[in-house]
Amino acid sequence: MRSKRPRGRPVILLVTPALVGGSWMLIHELAGRLAPLMEIVVAAVSPRTQTVPDAKGYRIPWLDYEEYGPRIDRSLLAVLWFEMPLAVLSLILWAMHRPRIWLGNGLLSSALGIIPQKIAGGHLVVSYNAYMAEDNPARIRLARLAAQYASLLLVNSQGSFEDARAFADAPKIRILPLMADDIFFTDGNPDQLKKELHLEDRFVVAFVGRLDVEKHCDFVLKVAEVSDPSKTAFVFVGHGPLAGQIEDASRLLPNVIALGRITDRAKLRDVYQMADVVWSYADETYLAKPAVEALAAGTSIIVPELPAIATKAARKAKIDQSLVPSAIGRLVSLDDPARVAKLIDQLRQDGQFSREVRRRCREYADVNYSLRKSEAVRVELLELLLRSPSD
Numbered sequence: 001m002r003s004k005r006p007r008g009r010p011v012i013l014l015v016t017p018a019l020v021g022g023s024w025m026l027i028h029e030l031a032g033r034l035a036p037l038m039e040i041v042v043a044a045v046s047p048r049t050q051t052v053p054d055a056k057g058y059r060i061p062w063l064d065y066e067e068y069g070p071r072i073d074r075s076l077l078a079v080l081w082f083e084m085p086l087a088v089l090s091l092i093l094w095a096m097h098r099p100r101i102w103l104g105n106g107l108l109s110s111a112l113g114i115i116p117q118k119i120a121g122g123h124l125v126v127s128y129n130a131y132m133a134e135d136n137p138a139r140i141r142l143a144r145l146a147a148q149y150a151s152l153l154l155v156n157s158q159g160s161f162e163d164a165r166a167f168a169d170a171p172k173i174r175i176l177p178l179m180a181d182d183i184f185f186t187d188g189n190p191d192q193l194k195k196e197l198h199l200e201d202r203f204v205v206a207f208v209g210r211l212d213v214e215k216h217c218d219f220v221l222k223v224a225e226v227s228d229p230s231k232t233a234f235v236f237v238g239h240g241p242l243a244g245q246i247e248d249a250s251r252l253l254p255n256v257i258a259l260g261r262i263t264d265r266a267k268l269r270d271v272y273q274m275a276d277v278v279w280s281y282a283d284e285t286y287l288a289k290p291a292v293e294a295l296a297a298g299t300s301i302i303v304p305e306l307p308a309i310a311t312k313a314a315r316k317a318k319i320d321q322s323l324v325p326s327a328i329g330r331l332v333s334l335d336d337p338a339r340v341a342k343l344i345d346q347l348r349q350d351g352q353f354s355r356e357v358r359r360r361c362r363e364y365a366d367v368n369y370s371l372r373k374s375e376a377v378r379v380e381l382l383e384l385l386l387r388s389p390s391d
Helices: 022-034 065-072 076-082 084-097 107-111 114-120 137-149 158-164 190-196 217-225 243-252 265-274 289-297 310-314 337-350 355-369 371-385
Strands: 011-016 039-046 057-061 101-105 123-127 152-155 173-175 203-208 232-237 256-260 277-279 301-304 329-332
Touching: 011 022, 011 084, 011 107, 022 039, 022 101, 022 123, 022 152, 022 289, 022 371, 039 084, 057 084, 065 076, 076 084, 076 137, 084 114, 101 107, 107 123, 107 137, 114 123, 114 137, 123 137, 152 158, 152 371, 158 173, 173 371, 190 265, 203 217, 203 265, 203 289, 203 337, 217 232, 217 243, 217 337, 232 265, 232 337, 243 256, 265 289, 277 289, 289 301, 289 355, 329 337
Parallel strands: 011 039, 011 101, 039 057, 101 123, 123 152, 152 173, 203 232, 203 277, 232 256, 277 301, 301 329
Antiparallel strands: none
């Protein structure tokens, strides 16, 4: 028997173990486009430094997934322990709001909603951005369980689609590409930021994202160490296991600047536009969120040819070259920091990052990464409101 739902607008409950990162931003931006017709409720665990940007957001103070996530993800038991507070919070919010859609950021966050949504007659939507092909059997069983009861499974690329087919029916899978918020397509005030950081006379390389080895942040720091500090500066934005090392380097090296995590999108846009080039990362078949945002802001990118996923990098998988056309950036090898530093200096001398190049980057992002790309999935989620899970 279906339980009664409170009257009012239908509710979508976002359940997430982090309030930062590309996977969170993906579902949060999608929910934002649903907001006029639905009530958005967020259940999250995160440190106090991260805030819930929604009127009905609920957070339990907890460990920073951006910092501890790579270690936690090595064990399913560690993941279960980490998400225990999230399970309690999400079930309380489910009882309060009876969501029509439970949208989980990750497999376990989604699996938590299987029984509640069966009781309430609601839908389960899984947002899946991991890599399952080389995972342990227990996690694969969890993936199959979540996919079995899901109405939709959202992935961010064709590569993730193929990976998800190993445990989910293809008709349930939808590709929801990483997108850049509209604000990144607007012009900010990067000259003022550059002046504040005393970078007016230097070529600026910005790294934005999780500061850890998997994202090749350690290699960028090595490039900074062998670069001419009077000509090139490296600005690091983000948080993660290497944050302390970056902070130490900023005190020792005159060309390293650590800005920490930036959550203000307008300021982040100015960082992208201040940079002459943004050093980012990718999986085999998709660019990471910072690369997408940088292109929208009109800034070229440098992307390592090895994926920013440890298991793939270890077996020397390579990024698809079509992800980084020469008109918008460069793919680089991670064999020699000095060689990459020389390449960056050559780019500085050539003055290749002209107004014309910035225009091409923005046009490329508008075609491939604007919020319009989410429209089809948004419409399908709205259709779930009108459809019984048994249909």
